[in-house]
Amino acid sequence: MHPVRKQRLYLVLFIIVFSSAAIGLVAYAMRGNINLFYPPAEVAQGNAPVGQAIRVGGMVAEGSVQRADDSLEVRFMLTDFEASVPVVYEGILPDLFDEGQGAVASGKLGEDGVLVASEVLAKHDENYMPPEVLEALEQSGYDHKGVKQ
Template structure:
């Protein structure tokens, strides 16, 4: 074989080998690390898997926030006005987390249908709504204030 061709062949083989290692890594990493989004209605209907990382988003239900007196534990409900999902979380909440505002919680659903959240995301400015929450409200057919559309 012509030396330049031969070199090109090795080059292609090397790149192919390296890319397959990379693809292997990608597939391996993706398996455990993607989490699906569920609107509260789907969680209430039992469509969300128990014991797997998922995300749930909706509006924080008015008068549902319950803080512990002696720790950083908090309990609240996320709603798409069709169903509610109870969320427990221990830690510091984002600044714009409040009742009647949109939020996304990621965590694991336990046997009782309570989401044990490891991370809470709220919107980051007054006029912005996380796309997931918009999506959840669209599919339940209510607006942000809970009025049927």
């Protein structure tokens, strides 16, 4: 074979092997590390898997935030006004987290139906609402104040 062609062949083979390895790596990394979003209504219906990383988003129900006295544990309810999901989180909440505001919690759902959150995201300015929360509310047919549309 012509040496230039031979070099090209090796190059192509190398690229194929290398990119398959990369694709394998991507597939492997993807398997455990993507998490699906569920609106509270679906979690309440039992559609969300237990013990897998998921995200749940909705409004933080008025009067539901309870802080422990001796640790950083916080309990609150995320609601789309059709159903609510209890969330427990230990740590420091974002600045704009508050009752009656939109929030997304990511974590694992326990057997008892409580979401053990490892991260809580709130909106980051006055006028902004996480798109997932907006959509969850659209599905439940309420606006962000809990008024049926």
